[in-house]
Amino acid sequence: MLKTICYISDSMHNESLKNIEDLYLKARTNNAKNNITGILMYTDRNFLQVLEGEETIVDATFKKICADIRHKNIFNIIDSPIEQRIFEDYNFGFTTINNKQELNNLFEYLNWLKNADCDCANKVIAMVENFIMKNKQS
Ligand SMILES: Cc1cc2nc3c(=O)[nH]c(=O)nc-3n(C[C@H](O)[C@H](O)[C@H](O)COP(=O)(O)O)c2cc1C
Numbered sequence: 815m816l817k818t819i820c821y822i823s824d825s826m827h828n829e830s831l832k833n834i835e836d837l838y839l840k841a842r843t844n845n846a847k848n849n850i851t852g853i854l855m856y857t858d859r860n861f862l863q864v865l866e867g868e869e870t871i872v873d874a875t876f877k878k879i880c881a882d883i884r885h886k887n888i889f890n891i892i893d894s895p896i897e898q899r900i901f902e903d904y905n906f907g908f909t910t911i912n913n914k915q916e917l918n919n920l921f922e923y924l925n926w927l928k929n930a931d932c933d934c935a936n937k938v939i940a941m942v943e944n945f946i947m948k949n950k951q952s
Contacts, residue, residue: 816899817869818852819876820892820941823885825859837884838910845908850875851901853920853942855911861885862945864938866899891941900927900935921946 829837834856841854848871852864863879865872880888901907904923911917924939 815869816867816896817872818864818866818892818894818896818899818938819872819890820864820938821862821876821888821890822945823861823863823888825856825861825885826883828859829856829884833884838912842908842910844875848875849907851899851904851907853901853904853909853911855917855945857945860945862942864901864942866896866901869895892937900938917946 827833838854844850845852845865845867848867850865850867850872852866854861854863865875867875901909905919909916909920911920920942924942927935927939
């Protein structure tokens with residue numbers, strides 16, 4: 815069964831670019847191996863992540879992520895079965911957002927996705943948009 819998990823968390827430190835790049839690289843490599851799609855972004859000491867994939871694999875990955883001491887206050891916003899992935903066709907599946915251009919691309923993709931008539935997709939879109947808007951303002 816396919817499922818999605820979406821959460822936000824606070825970074826333990828004001829992460830250096832190098833640390834974030836290492837983390838992104840690890841997430842992209844593991845997720846490609848595990849056929850997990852989604853997004854991971856970091857701004858203003860907050861992480862937002864969407865994971866999509868086979869239930870057991872997503873749960874196992876999320877368990878590892880929760881045990882990671884690089885972040886805290888992990889708040890799981892969505893944890894539910896899905897009929898289809900929403901990030902499968904976006905940027906080779908799993909995307910890390912590194913700069914304004916990538917953020918704008920994501921924003922455009924989410925707008926395009928809104929035409930997909932899918933309740934869960936709309937929840938995910940709303941969550942990511944809130945995060946983006948909050949960080950655009952700060
Ligand atoms: C905010 C955050 C997001 C992460 N996202 C992922 C992820 O999507 N996939 C993943 O495998 N590891 C992710 N990690 C890293 C895991 O916590 C863990 O270090 C890693 O999965 C260990 O991989 P290994 O078992 O191959 O050594 C993330 C860590 C943090 C702090």
